[in-house]
Amino acid sequence: MRLAFLDDLREIESILYIGVFIGVLLVFAGIQEWIGSRSIDEGERNRRMRMIRKGIDDEQIFATLIGDTQDIGATAQGPIALLKRNLRRAGLPISVPAVFAIALVLSALLTYGFSLKVPLSAAALLGVGLGTFLTIAAIDGFAKERVKKLTAQLPEALDMMSRGLKIGHPLNVTLKRVAQQMPDPIGTEFGLIEDSIRHGADVSTAISDFAARFETEDTRYFAACVAIQHGTGGNLGRVLTVLSRVIRDRINMRLKIKAVSGEGRISAFILSIMPFLIIGSIYTSTPTYYTDVMDHPAFMPAAWAALGMVVLQALILRRLATFDF
Numbered sequence: 001m002r003l004a005f006l007d008d009l010r011e012i013e014s015i016l017y018i019g020v021f022i023g024v025l026l027v028f029a030g031i032q033e034w035i036g037s038r039s040i041d042e043g044e045r046n047r048r049m050r051m052i053r054k055g056i057d058d059e060q061i062f063a064t065l066i067g068d069t070q071d072i073g074a075t076a077q078g079p080i081a082l083l084k085r086n087l088r089r090a091g092l093p094i095s096v097p098a099v100f101a102i103a104l105v106l107s108a109l110l111t112y113g114f115s116l117k118v119p120l121s122a123a124a125l126l127g128v129g130l131g132t133f134l135t136i137a138a139i140d141g142f143a144k145e146r147v148k149k150l151t152a153q154l155p156e157a158l159d160m161m162s163r164g165l166k167i168g169h170p171l172n173v174t175l176k177r178v179a180q181q182m183p184d185p186i187g188t189e190f191g192l193i194e195d196s197i198r199h200g201a202d203v204s205t206a207i208s209d210f211a212a213r214f215e216t217e218d219t220r221y222f223a224a225c226v227a228i229q230h231g232t233g234g235n236l237g238r239v240l241t242v243l244s245r246v247i248r249d250r251i252n253m254r255l256k257i258k259a260v261s262g263e264g265r266i267s268a269f270i271l272s273i274m275p276f277l278i279i280g281s282i283y284t285s286t287p288t289y290y291t292d293v294m295d296h297p298a299f300m301p302a303a304w305a306a307l308g309m310v311v312l313q314a315l316i317l318r319r320l321a322t323f324d325f
Contacts, residue, residue: 083139088213090142091185099135107131146185151218152251153186158222158244165237171226172197189213204230218247257323268317275310 083096094102111127118126157178164174172194179191189210196206204227211223225243229236282289293299 083136085213086139086143090139090146091188092139092142099139103132103135106135147214147216150185150189150214151216151247153182154218154222155244155247155251157182157186157190158240158247162237162240162244165240171203171236202230218250221246261321261323264321268314268321271317272310272314275306 080096083099087094087096087099107128107130109127110131111124114123114126117123160178160181161171161174164177165171169177175190175194175197179187179194181187182190193206193210196209197203201209204223207226208223211219221243222240225236225239228234229239
């Protein structure tokens, strides 16, 4: 027996659910718009401007954003120096001891998880190795992503500087304009250049330090242009306009190369993980396929040789599918 009022209730419930869904979307959109407009109105376009708005002293801002990595240049060697450089490039407000603490906690959690399946010694080895690797890899990933974002923002910053120079503004004023009006990371980094100049460094030295912190070709070109103009004179606005166009062309070329090589990179990835997938599926479906011959003296040498060849294949394929430009 079919009851009509139940159908009416289902229709009302459907309309109610749709209304709730739309209402939640509108609330989130409103919150996002409010946060965005509040940040723009209050001059909070980047981290440095937010610190200035809170009334933090200029020297404290400079020390916080640069940290203990201001003397870490490209020539510094060792894992600690590399870690400091990556922390600085990533813009993470943490120190090296804090990184070690994070790696220690993650290693302990992984060790406990592995110890449920494997012996404690092997679990400790896997946990410490994987915890340290994941922590360092995450910091390195954050650093590369921030450098990539800064490189994408650099042409717009150079155009803004070029327009200011063409109408007669001095170079430090154009740097200040970029620091105030552009978001992170370029806004904060140009603000640090301005702070360095206020602390007594000349313009070319401050920009050279900025290029040394990121060590990319585009930042080196920018530092070289300013250094040459600072020493010999010339139309810096015109030079920055040309450099901006060159950087944009380089970015577009990288994207084209990435698109063209996409099929090769995907094929290399599939071929690299295929042996592990095959071994895992065979071991899951038929464990005795390996356990029956695991005691044979030739098993471990053959297994290590196969693993070495698989890793070598992955490295060769990655090399073939990677293009530097």
